Amino acid sequence: MxxxxxxxxxxxxxxxxxxxxxxxxxxxxxxxxxxxxxxxxxxxxxxxxxxxxxxxxxxxxxxxxxxxxxxxxxxxxxxxxxxxxxxxxxxxxxxxxxxxxxxxxxxxxxxxxxxxxxxxxxxxxxxxxxxxxxxxxxxxxxxxxxxxxxxxxxxxxxxxxxxxxxxxxxxxVLPERDTAVLALLGDSLTDGRGSTTNGNDRWPDRLFDRLRTDPRTDGVAVANQGAGGNRVLADGLGPGALARLDRDVLALSGVRWLIVFEGVNDLGTAEATHTAQKQVADDLTAAYEQIVVRARARELLVYGATITPFGGNDPYDDPQGHREAARQAVNEWIRTSGRFDAVIDFDHAVRDPAEPRRLLAAYDEGDHLHFNPAGYQALADAVPAALLRR
Structure with a gap:
């Protein structure tokens, strides 16, 4: 209080x-x-x-x-x-x-x-x-x-x-009941590109609505810190995630959990060669470790979300598949490294089972990278509510 x-x-x-x-x-x-x-x-x-x-x-x-x-x-x-x-x-x-x-x-x-x-x-x-x-x-x-x-x-x-x-x-807001904040560090997929203007149907909004229906999680507030075009390792549209972590997450009032869902723009803007993509994948996993270390110093629980598919997107998809290989490598690290307190498998939730390098058509906003409202609902549904119970 x-x-x-x-x-x-x-x-x-x-x-x-x-x-x-x-x-x-x-x-x-x-x-x-x-x-x-x-x-x-x-x-x-x-x-x-x-x-x-x-x-x-x-x-x-x-x-x-x-x-x-x-x-x-x-x-x-x-x-x-x-x-x-x-x-x-x-x-x-x-x-x-x-x-x-x-x-x-x-x-x-x-x-x-x-x-x-x-x-x-x-x-x-x-x-x-x-x-x-x-x-x-x-x-x-x-x-x-x-x-x-x-x-x-x-x-x-x-x-x-x-x-x-x-x-x-x-x-x-000074809450009148026990309330804690879930912070979301992300790019345009968290910012809500493809969602309905004035509709509040980004995946953070849909997750908040879902949490409100369960008395075990209805005291969770959601701070959407997504920024379109954002990257983890370098500045893009605004400072990179490593540069803005202190201001946009660690300095927030009441924050208890952090979901990190970012990295697709690092892969998509790096040169589409094996060497460049191997380097950015290695740098991304090192950056995630830095985010975890810094957040845990503030006693936050940190959850890693896998990077979602972008097969068919122009210009991120490359014919040689080097960016897709890097995405798979980063996701494997997120799933198996044990660095995060838990893993949220957004990739599994929205990919096309018949062609896993692509989004399921029902969730695709049209550019094969961003989601429509149904896709954002799928992301929200993929977050285990048990991770946010106190």
Missing amino acids: SSWTAMPQLTEPGNLPPAPYAQDGLMLAVSTLRQTVRVSAGGGRMRLRFSNAFGGAPLPVTQVSVALPEGGRAGVSAIRPGSARPVTFAGRPSVTVPVGAHYVSDPLDFPVAPGSVLTVTVHLAEGQRSGALTSHPGSRTTSYLAPGNQAEAPDLTGATPVDHWYLLSAVE
């Missing part, structure tokens, strides 16, 4: 807003940003965390409010009348977040239920004087940009929809 539980949105560099909200190195000036997020822990108090991790200048936040979205739905611009509440920072309505820093708001008495959707509205009078902005392009959720200060408006006037999240790094 004394520990805050975080439901973060991983933040990444770049991905600027559309005009006129991005002009000559000045972002979001005299504008209002409204976005919805789904929380996975319930409680009577919450606080917000804003990030300037990738901004090139201080971030002056003028005013913030939280509210309940109209109809309780994700991706809507209207809020329930009378539900808006002001957010403060050390008792003040505004804050300037230094370059590279995070800033946590004051706690706010604002009850939220597990799995509910929250609206966060930010007004930036000055904007951010930088060509770099902290954002999350794989939100699978519609946000809104509007002119002027509309922080507490029931609906936005002149709003522009954009499927991004900006600046908001986490919602933290």
Whole structure:
């Protein structure tokens, strides 16, 4: 009860807003940003965390409010009348977040239920004087940009929809019951490419919904730390998994378990030769060991998920099969090395039994790498609930 539980949105560099909200190195000036997020822990108090991790200048936040979205739905611009509440920072309505820093708001008495959707509205009078902005392009959720200060408006006037999240790094809830966090370190497969925009049907969402049906696991909150294009060993779209582990997992409030489901982009972007793929496979297994060691130092249980098939994908699939051989080698290490506290065999859950190097057609989003909602449900169903019972 004394520990805050975080439901973060991983933040990444770049991905600027559309005009006129991005002009000559000045972002979001005299504008209002409204976005919805789904929380996975319930409680009577919450606080917000804003990030300037990738901004090139201080971030002056003028005013913030939280509210309940109209109809309780994700991706809507209207809020329930009378539900808006002001957010403060050390008792003040505004804050300037230094370059590279995070800033946590004051706690706010604002009850939220597990799995509910929250609206966060930010007004930036000055904007951010930088060509770099902290954002999350794989939100699978519609946000809104509007002119002027509309922080507490029931609906936005002149709003522009954009499927991004900006600046908001986490919602933290002080739970009213015993709650612990499952953190998910992953790439676009965890971020939810192929899922339904505003549908909250990524595999982390589906897993959370499933856990809620069992009284032995209904106190588990899920922190989705997936980032599209992410790699383990090197930067891609945002810092690599080794570089962001401390910020995105180990620094979270209330985290107890970690699932590592990442590595396909390391294989897919390395040269398609036997030598290069052998090297990246060896480096990946060494990196997984580093993640395990660092997470266990924080008393986390660490579960390894096997890399799912990408046969037929352009450009990851190669005619000589060197990347597939590397995937098989990495998966064999995950299954048999004993380094992880448990193994979650996503590969087995979604591959085509007749052609194991490919996804089952019923789960394929169409590019032979990413999943449709049925595929994400299959991933969620493959996680043994017993691993998350306390």
